[in-house]
Amino acid sequence: MKKFLLATIALSFTVAPGSAQTPPFETAAPVAYLEDLSSDAVLFAKDADRRMPPASMAKMMTAYVAFDLIKQGKLKLDTMADVRPETWRKWHGPSAGSTMFLSPGQKVSVENLLNGIMVVSGNDACVVLAEHIAGTEEAFVNLMNQKAKEIGLTGSRFGTSNGWPDEGRTYVTARDLAKLAKATIVNHPDLYKRFYSKESFTFGTTMGGAPITQANRDPLLGRVRGADGLKTGHTEEAGYGFTGSAEQNGRRLVMVVAGLTSFNQRIEESVKFMDWGFRAWSSRKLVSKGRTVEQAAVQLGDASQVGLVAPRDLAIAIPSGASPDLRATVVYRGPIKAPIKAGQHIADLVVTSPGLPEQRLPLVAAADVGEAGFFGRIWAGLMSLFGA
Secondary structure, three states, rough: OOEEEEEEEEOOOOOEOOOOOOOOOOOOOEEEEEEEEEOOOEEEEEEEEOOOOOOOHHHHHHHHHHHHHHHHOOOOOOOEEEOOHHHHOOOOOOOHHOOOOOOOEEEEEEEHHHHHHHHHOOOOHHHHHHHHHOHHHHHHHHHHHHHHHOOOOOOOEEEOOOOOOOOOOOEEHHHHHHHHHHHHHHOOOOHHHHHHOOEEEEEEOOOOEEEEEEEOOOOOOOOOOEEEEEEEEOOOOOOOEEEEHHHHHHOEEEEEEEEEEEHHHHHHHHOOOOOOOOOOOOEEEEEEOEEEEEEEEEEEEEEEEEEEOOOOOOEEEEEOOOOOOOOOEEEEEEEEEEOOOOOOOEEEEEEEEOOOOOOOEEEEEOOOEEEHHHHHHHHHHHHHHHOO
């Protein structure tokens, strides 16, 4: 349908208006992406749509599928999964990469498997969970790709549950990894907080019977205030990568770096990148939650208009210390047809400024609008014939 520009809104809060430029930043990462989730502003993008192997960052999708099933009541954290001897044989020992040290024939809870996936990056944990959920890893991978499509990952495909090299069948983009991180944080906030920010996980015992504790490799934890996830990845093919997030003063950023050459370089570049995002950019509130921004015309409804309101406090990202000249426009695909539900996302507030990236903020319907009755539809048809 045709896109209509409904209204242009003058922003009264701008002080000393003028142009602003994106703050400069350089990184050794061949691929890098940073987004401000408070405003959906892309603060930095470097080869963000390149297809690349995700290594263990693919485990974020395995966790997301599990989170969805938990939310739907189809999977319970205290359910016990079986460690099949065949699975153990394939995914133990130095050649199998990271492990949570499962044992053949062991029963392990879904909760412990999720800790094993997100804290210690256990390849064995991913496959055991995948087989528990879908019967086979291949069937689980189908669920991963279905879910990827649902949340809009347009440049990614999954071939394994753990991101193990598979001759290029598994690939992602940095933009998609950030989108997956955002979906996890927004759609599953409680499970995100429960699993992703743990600094270590203890499971299994050594040959001498001592408990095995492994540290989370997240390079931001303990180094950047408010850091609470998500996932590292490393293979010889992919290099060192990381998808991470942190929240400071109600402002959340999501970052991705990939293709780095060492463990220490990943730490250095990740901390530098996230720190730049919080220091070089600031948040500017535009609209308070619940405020009506505009009215949109409704077609074939029992009301001719519906209010467009802010579903949350709407803010934009601007360079720190700048007061740019901002222009805001309400955009929607129209005409908007009834029925409409209160809270339905039906428009965007698009904010632009010279030298800065466009930022889109959601607007939702203020109230329900039902379909027009029989005579109302006839009247609307007649009005359209006469161009009214």
